Amino acid sequence: xxxxxxxxxxxxxxxxxxxxxxxxxxxxxxxxxxxxxxxxxxxxxxxxxxxxxxxxxxxxxxxxxxxxxxxxxxxxxxxxxxxxxxxxxxxxxxxxxxxxxxxxxxxxxxxxxxxxxxxxxxxxxxxxxxxxxxxxxxxxxxxxxxxxxxxxxxxxxxxxxxxxxxxxxxxxxxxxxxxxxxxxxxxxxxxxxxxxxxxxxxxxxxxxxxxxxxxxxxxxxxxxxxxxxxxxxxxxxxxxxxxxxxxxxxxxxxxxxxxxxxxxxxxxxxxxxxxxxxxxxxxxxxxxxxxxxxxxxxxxxxxxxxxxxxxxxxxxxxxxxxxxxxxxxxxxxxxxxxxxxxxxxxxxxxxxxxxxxxxx
Numbered sequence: 001x002x003x004x005x006x007x008x009x010x011x012x013x014x015x016x017x018x019x020x021x022x023x024x025x026x027x028x029x030x031x032x033x034x035x036x037x038x039x040x041x042x043x044x045x046x047x048x049x050x051x052x053x054x055x056x057x058x059x060x061x062x063x064x065x066x067x068x069x070x071x072x073x074x075x076x077x078x079x080x081x082x083x084x085x086x087x088x089x090x091x092x093x094x095x096x097x098x099x100x101x102x103x104x105x106x107x108x109x110x111x112x113x114x115x116x117x118x119x120x121x122x123x124x125x126x127x128x129x130x131x132x133x134x135x136x137x138x139x140x141x142x143x144x145x146x147x148x149x150x151x152x153x154x155x156x157x158x159x160x161x162x163x164x165x166x167x168x169x170x171x172x173x174x175x176x177x178x179x180x181x182x183x184x185x186x187x188x189x190x191x192x193x194x195x196x197x198x199x200x201x202x203x204x205x206x207x208x209x210x211x212x213x214x215x216x217x218x219x220x221x222x223x224x225x226x227x228x229x230x231x232x233x234x235x236x237x238x239x240x241x242x243x244x245x246x247x248x249x250x251x252x253x254x255x256x257x258x259x260x261x262x263x264x265x266x267x268x269x270x271x272x273x274x275x276x277x278x279x280x281x282x283x284x285x286x287x288x289x290x291x292x293x294x295x296x297x298x299x300x301x302x303x304x305x306x307x308x309x310x311x312x313x314x315x316x317x318x319x320x321x322x323x324x325x326x327x328x329x330x331x332x333x334x335x336x337x338x339x340x341x342x343x344x345x346x347x348x349x350x351x352x353x354x355x356x357x358x359x360x
Contacts, residue, residue: 001033001036001232001235002036003037003038004036004037004038004227005037005038005039005040006026006039006040006063006064006223006227007039007040007042007061007062007063007064008022008039008041008042008062008063008064008065009042009045009046009047009048009053009056009057009061009062009064009065010022010041010042010043010044010045010065010066011044011045011049011050011053011175012043012044012199013043013044013199014041014043015199016195016196016199017195017250017253017254017256017257018066018128018219018250018253019043020249020250020253021246021250021252021253022066022221022246023041024245024246024249025242025243025245025246026039028241028242028245029238029239029242032238032242033235033238037235037238047061047062048061048062050068050071051071053065053066053067053068053071053222054067054071054072054075054076054120054122055120057121057122057222057223057224058120058121058122058225059121060226060227062224063223063224063227064125064221064222064223064224065221065222066128066219066220066221066222067122067219067221067222068156068217068218068219069083069218069219069220070083070155070156070157070158070218072120073157075116075119075120076117076120077116077299078112078113078116078299078301079113079116079117079218080157080218080299081294081297081298081299081300081301081304082107082110082113082307083158083215083217084158084215084290084291084297085103085104085291085294085308086100086104086158086215086216086217086218091132091213091284091332092329092330092331092332093329093330093337093340093341094255094327094329094344094347094349095319095322095329096131096132096213096216097129097131097132097251097254098129098251098318098322098327098349098352099315099318099319099322100129101127101129101247101251101356102314102318102321102352102356103311103314103315103318104127104129104218105126105127105247105356106310106314107307107310107311108124108127108220110303110310112301112303112307117220118225121224121225121226122222122223122224122225123222123224123225123228124220124222125221125223125239125240125243126220126221126240126243126244126246126247127218127219127220127247128219128220128221128247128250129250129251129254130193130216130219131193131195131216131254132193132211132212132213132214132215132216133159133191133192133193133212133214133215133216133217134191134192134194134197134209134210134211134212134214135152135189135190135191135209135210135212135214135279136189136190136197136202136203136206136207136208136209136271137150137152137188137189137190137206137209138182138188138205138206138208139188140208140272140274141208141209141210141274141276142276143276143278143279144166144167144276144278144279144282147166147167147168147279148167148168149167149168149169150168150169150188151168151169151170151171151186151187151188151189152169152170152171152187152188152189152190152191153171153172153173153178153181153187153190153191153192154168154170154171154172154191155172155173155175156217158215159191159214159215161286161290162191162215162283162286162287163191165282165283165286166279166282166283168189171186171187173186173187175192175196175200176200178190178192178197178200178201178202179200179201179202179204182202182205182206183205189206190202190206191212191214193216194209194257194258194261194262194268194341195254195257195258195261197261198257198260198261198266198267198268201267203267203268203270203271204267207270207271208271208272208274209271209272209273209274210274210275210276210279210280211334211337211338212279212280213283213284213287214283215287221243221246223239244353244356244357245353247353247356248350248353248356251349251353252349255344255345255347255349256344256345258341258342258344258345259342259343259344259345259346260345261341262338262341262342263342273335274334275333275334275335276334294308295308321352321355325351325352325355327347327348327349327351327352328340328347
């Protein structure tokens with residue numbers, strides 16, 4: 001085969017979980033192709049901002065990128081409609097992360113969703129498992145009442161709606177401006193993953209924390225469809241196999257991140273944790289209501305009920321798989337979750353992804 005150079009664009013740094021996992025992905029592809037496929041890396045939005053990943057990869061400015069569909073509701077309406085299902089996983093750690101990884105991957109097998117990406121000249125190589133979003137504030141989070149009227153950074157309809165369900169005032173703020181926005185009082189709180197809170201210095205100015213099971217973002221690692229179609233079936237298989245390992249490596253990187261952030265000497269070691277059960281209950285009640293009405297929601301596809309039934313079956317299947325593995329599960333309270341995160345790097349999730357790979 002002729003040499004191939006794949007340009008990878010990412011809005012995060014190479015030290016973030018996605019960056020760590022993608023480097024392993026690239027190394028696997030390079031090794032299996034004897035160096036005929038190589039990669040160029042563009043980190044921290046050096047080539048494209050996240051909002052331009054869809055058009056940029058589709059046009060070939062970049063060849064691959066981790067695409068959050070929330071940036072493109074017009075181009076990916078069904079995918080964005082389905083994003084609400086990312087809260088339908090079990091809400092106990094690490095089931096929330098592992099089960100969601102598998103059910104989201106199953107969801108992206110839907111022909112309507114695949115057609116949306118193909119229409120934009122994109123091929124989904126794999127999905128990026130993401131932990132649930134959490135809440136960090138500058139002031140204590142004693143109860144649901146204490147959150148009323150606070151300004152919170154929430155980007156995307158899912159999180160805007162969840163913030164409003166908690167009585168908060170959502171503010172759209174670029175990820176790169178989280179630290180400054182908190183420092184200047186543009187926002188009082190941030191709704192995002194705990195690892196990202198550490199990456200962007202949130203805990204330096206907002207050290208009050210609740211481990212919410214807020215929606216996690218749909219992110220798909222996509223490739224320019226023209227490049228994909230130029231590959232032989234054998235090379236396509238190399239990329240898809242590396243995609244399964246990418247998912248496993250990304251989860252492992254997230255687990256490592258939890259331990260690094262909240263372990264001894266980590267940037268989150270002095271964070272004050274709150275159980276705030278009425279906050280988590282209010283969020284769960286809203287999420288359940290949203291999912292119950294999803295088949296009739298705006299943007300629902302013609303096969304909405306079929307998609308929902310398939311996701312329910314997928315969730316039950318992967319929960320059964322998890323139940324059969326020796327993976328410790330945290331209790332549903334802040335203290336238990338904190339202890340589980342501090343030792344998360346010791347968790348072996350390989351057996352789960354070995355099961356997942358068999359479905360391919």
